[in-house]
Amino acid sequence: MNVSELFSLKDRVALITGGSRGLGLQIAEALGEAGARVVLTARKQNELDEAQAHLAARSIDAVTIACDLQDLSVAQALPGRVLERCQRLDILVNNAGTTWGASAEAHPLEAWHKVINLNLNAVFALTQATMPGSAGADGKTRCGPRAKQMFQIEASEISPVVVWKIASSYPAASAWRP
Numbered sequence: 001m002n003v004s005e006l007f008s009l010k011d012r013v014a015l016i017t018g019g020s021r022g023l024g025l026q027i028a029e030a031l032g033e034a035g036a037r038v039v040l041t042a043r044k045q046n047e048l049d050e051a052q053a054h055l056a057a058r059s060i061d062a063v064t065i066a067c068d069l070q071d072l073s074v075a076q077a078l079p080g081r082v083l084e085r086c087q088r089l090d091i092l093v094n095n096a097g098t099t100w101g102a103s104a105e106a107h108p109l110e111a112w113h114k115v116i117n118l119n120l121n122a123v124f125a126l127t128q129a130t131m132p133g134s135a136g137a138d139g140k141t142r143c144g145p146r147a148k149q150m151f152q153i154e155a156s157e158i159s160p161v162v163v164w165k166i167a168s169s170y171p172a173a174s175a176w177r178p
Contacts, residue, residue, distance in 0.1 A: 010035035013086045018096030021046035032060030069122040094123045
């Protein structure tokens with residue numbers, strides 16, 4: 001067995017949130033080059049169409065689903081939509097995120113909820129909905145027992161305090177200090 005066979009993602013389906021541009025699109029390219037069929041989500045269909053064309057030019061099979069993951073019911077239903085279109089879901093990349101450009105004292109509470117809903121609550125809801133053995137409203141299992149979970153957090157988009165609290169909850173990261 002050679003290295004490309006060892007790391008092949010042939011016949012796998014990868015869901016990449018926030019996959020229409022930036023790091024999400026780069027992750028989609030990498031997974032697609034390794035053989036995965038990629039499913040991209042973002043709020044804007046025109047950006048998804050551009051990303052799909054970009055990937056198609058590189059012979060990468062891409063499916064797009066426009067959705068707003070700030071709505072937790074949308075996040076919870078997304079794995080079912082992927083399964084309807086692709087019949088499987090093997091890899092989840094939680095990449096969608098947002099920020100709000102204001103100091104803490106000027107930060108509107110509605111903006112805080114927007115950031116937390118997308119950057120934390122949607123990640124949890126989507127991850128939970130794709131856990132092996134989890135069932136949707138129809139009672140059908142969403143993902144197989146070999147589903148892989150991949151997480152990516154843009155540290156520049158989160159408060160250093162939040163990053164520290166997240167990182168310090170993991171023993172391997174306990175030596176890191178802000």
